Amino acid sequence: MATENTSAPTIGRHRPEIDVPSLTAVLDGEYAGIRELVRTNLVAHAGILDEADALGIDAFRERVREVVVQLAATGQTGMGFPAAFGGGDDIGASIAAFETLAFGDLSVLVKVGVQFGLFGGAILHLGTRHHHKAYLPRLVTGELMGCFAMTESGHGSNVQALGTVARYDPESQEFVLTTPDEQARKDYIGNAARHAVLAVVFAQLEVDGRSEGVHAFVVPLRSDGRVLPGVAIEDDGRKMGLNGVDNGRIRFDGVRVPREALLDRFARVTPEGTYESAIEDPGRRFFTMLGTLVQGRVSVAGAGVSVAKVALTVATKYADRRRQFEASPDTGEQVLLDYGLHQRRLLPLLARTYALHFAQDVVRSQLHEVFSGAENDPQARRRLESRAAGIKALATWHATRVVQECREACGGAGYLAENRFAALKRDSDVFTTFEGDNHVLLQLAAKGLLTDHASEFEDLDQLGMVRYVTGLAVETVIERTSAHKLLERVRDLLPGGDAWDREAGLLDSEYQLAMVRFREEHMLAGLARRIKRGIDRQDAPGAVFSHVQDHVIALARAHVERLITEAFVDKVRALPEGAVKDALGLLCDLFALSAIEADRAWFMEHGRLTVQRSKAISREVNELCRKVRPLAVDLVDAWGIPAAVLRAPDLVGPVG
């Protein structure tokens, strides 16, 4: 059957010659080796997916711990640690391993993240040589379990306002940790309820009666399985999902730890009780410490993309097999994926998943460069933090949306626990709010744009943001905003001169890029102007912020959409000619145009899209869906998700 661009829809199935292993090689990239190791391990431990349903909560927690320790023994979970302590010295590989692990049970994934990412990452990045020597060797093997005790019942997003106190006692040369009230108890802390022997505790440091802000301390929680005196631990109990992870609450009642328990890479307290830090500004110091969180956000973003891949693989294979209703007389019932609507439901999501995959490649590379010391510019670090925050938000929302759409696209069969949707839905739900609430993260990303990453304070606090913008940046931003320059550049690249947005071909990637770049610049200038107007009116900062908050979020989304589009376009351009490039080119068009279509109201409102062209984009998206449809199964197969973790043979068909 021909696949030429005809006006009739492609009914039936035809597979152009994509070589699936070649496409997998493009997707796996430089980390093919570690990804293969993780795939092998996923198959070896695929039984955990059944155990998640079959075991009670206590038994399942123990099983997850066992699996995590077994994975550690293969080296896959230690890639980010120094080789001297049993690690792999490759942070990029550690993220790639985590992304691939997210094809399997997500309790295992999150336990790995808690132990090696959060707990291990804090020891590694906030501690110094003696902490590394004391903890890393046994931490990397999983023998020494720990937790990352930052969030409190009263404060999740606003970490600077944490209530736990660590007071330095020069007499005994100890810190005394106290939970002053219920709101200050540590909460939702993974590994706390059962397995953590140690905790990295974030607390307000007080030295000589003076508050020095939030710092991190290594605090023993258990010895020989018993909770230590002064520590009170409560189980958070059953959660919506991730019940293989033992989350808990921790209270400290005058718990004493030695002076060396302070993770002292960025600040120390002398035996006599003098506070010292190379970073003078307390805000900058705080956000430098918090910068270690970026790894967690990059990890969760990657996991979100993987979750979307699992859901789409099941739904696409099902839609390629399941028949329902006759389409034409005497042809029998029609395969779901040959329906225009079903293509519209699944294929733009598939294209966006590819886009996010390549955007994740970029942020993982930047993380690797910054944390491997190849790139040590503070601006680069802040740009990374902003990008990681933005991609994490959009990737995890995408995952939630994809899981839902795919479940519905599999009907009643999708509701049975024997396939992956039940677990994906309950387990990945929290991705949108952990490692930073998505809305708060988008505000962080937007702030980077307003300040051009020049601010010393990577402050999550909108009051700080408004203050900063008040004092300095609005004029700069408005001036810097390069909508004007952008349009000049666009004129050189696209046909039509000033009418490029009417003349350029819809499938010209320069056109697609110009649209998303224009939107971002325009929103940035508009937001800066709005803030300035509020300030000039002498409105209270809170009122100003409340008024512009939706514009802040819209700007951040536009910014991240631009980054994602650029990542995909760049990737396609860099590929050698051939079927893989052609297929990804089609997908990239489908992604870019369906994203413009989704926000076409904005483009019309801002004079960049005529009514006729807006309708033409919708028609083109339909046409692209029909062209991508014959490739769909190859495109999901290329993600290389082991059949053993897909489960649901009734849905996806026999293993080939």
Add this chain to the structure above:
Amino acid sequence: MATENTSAPTIGRHRPEIDVPSLTAVLDGEYAGIRELVRTNLVAHAGILDEADALGIDAFRERVREVVVQLAATGQTGMGFPAAFGGGDDIGASIAAFETLAFGDLSVLVKVGVQFGLFGGAILHLGTRHHHKAYLPRLVTGELMGCFAMTESGHGSNVQALGTVARYDPESQEFVLTTPDEQARKDYIGNAARHAVLAVVFAQLEVDGRSEGVHAFVVPLRSDGRVLPGVAIEDDGRKMGLNGVDNGRIRFDGVRVPREALLDRFARVTPEGTYESAIEDPGRRFFTMLGTLVQGRVSVAGAGVSVAKVALTVATKYADRRRQFEASPDTGEQVLLDYGLHQRRLLPLLARTYALHFAQDVVRSQLHEVFSGAENDPQARRRLESRAAGIKALATWHATRVVQECREACGGAGYLAENRFAALKRDSDVFTTFEGDNHVLLQLAAKGLLTDHASEFEDLDQLGMVRYVTGLAVETVIERTSAHKLLERVRDLLPGGDAWDREAGLLDSEYQLAMVRFREEHMLAGLARRIKRGIDRQDAPGAVFSHVQDHVIALARAHVERLITEAFVDKVRALPEGAVKDALGLLCDLFALSAIEADRAWFMEHGRLTVQRSKAISREVNELCRKVRPLAVDLVDAWGIPAAVLRAPDLVGPVG
């Protein structure tokens, strides 16, 4: 603190004088009595919400059965049955009871739906006097449990293509039921795995070698707890949620039932083996039988609205208490619901929930009239079926969206199982695909518009739809489509003459109605024209349908949106002057304008919204959010959800 319309946002909290009990009385309406009974029962059985997590699947299924039987004893579940058999003779009340029950555990709800709605409804509406006498008295008490065995592994939406066969044997005067292949096994059947003694089985009736189409039979499954010979039952096992309902698969291997087992309201087989039906056309007969499903769809729609209410109640109360980040210097941290963004996230959803509540009132009333015999016109019945299908789709999608947004708006606390989100999410997920897949239901609603409910065939099959439209209706539809007449009427109602869409006030409900009416008429005419074009080109019906399918869905959505808007506007207009009317008027504006805003691209593309006005609508939505904010807690309190079923005292605050 003042709440006047100032340009500064309302920071802080102020409650205008809505009398909550008065608003509750408006919402509960004529069914206040039965709703109060259900609320009392919900509180009495609130422990089931804990048991859902604490008990194993077997024990939980037994508990749910117990609770269902206890509820039956109070009369709340039997309202729809004739008083002669222990019922309440009030189908409207039975729906209202079901809606209210949906505030609690949803396994209990769905078990009630299976037993009294599907199984009981089939006996009542498809059976005749001797079936009623034989089964209803013990069915109404819950003593006799049954199931509704329609769906098969191979066929969910396309019921006409079911594979199970019932062959009449005139010799023995019995029907012989057989499952010819794996695709024809009954699947996902509630009550089948454990509790059903009887099943109403839908099967292809064969009499004298001739197929008479799908009919329903009463088939015993178990006796003394043992599965009967020839019947094979398999447990569907664990599901994403609703694990208190025992879904299963059923196969029949030559199972014989007497001639009287045919539910013979619409067709019978004589002892000698002659098939007789008062409805001659087989298609019409089939859809008349299927019409009994409408009650299930109205019930699920109402349950979806209730689920949204529970989620919004928790999230609104949390947002009114939870503080995070300083908004202004020295004011302390700000309450979440005072953030513009948080208002934007929750309040349009709250307004839409109210809108759906009143839309549900209308469809429940229509159901009551049609099934109480007050309204016996076949067109009225088909209009009800179309409306029920449409409202069910939009209400259940709304529920899914609301639960997700509210969970995220409660952060990590929202992820713990001790609040309602975990259960709501897993249990209500299937609402979007059961009692009819939402996309298939929207196609059904759209077809009613194309044929003006004149067709004999309420056919879910798109091939039939295209055929029908081919033969007859397109010209009629195009002619009938009253965009022209509509605009004439609008000119009389709104200022501005032909420029009404630029001149009328945004808060004029006639303007809001004109917009959604215009959209529907325009889409209907456009779809009819597109189908005609395909037919004139002699494209295959399947190709025509695949091409227009997204337009079919868009039309159906526009249609249902119009029905919802009309229901809300009508309700507000009918209220006496006062605070309740004022509050609901605000909410109605917020609903109508945020719905127009969500589809503003379409309105711009079709010349009904200028760029300036589109932006003005977004500003007005923000402004309305600020006005509704001080009313938010009263508005959710008025739904009257018992505190005991809200759980999560940490989130919602102490019980007042």
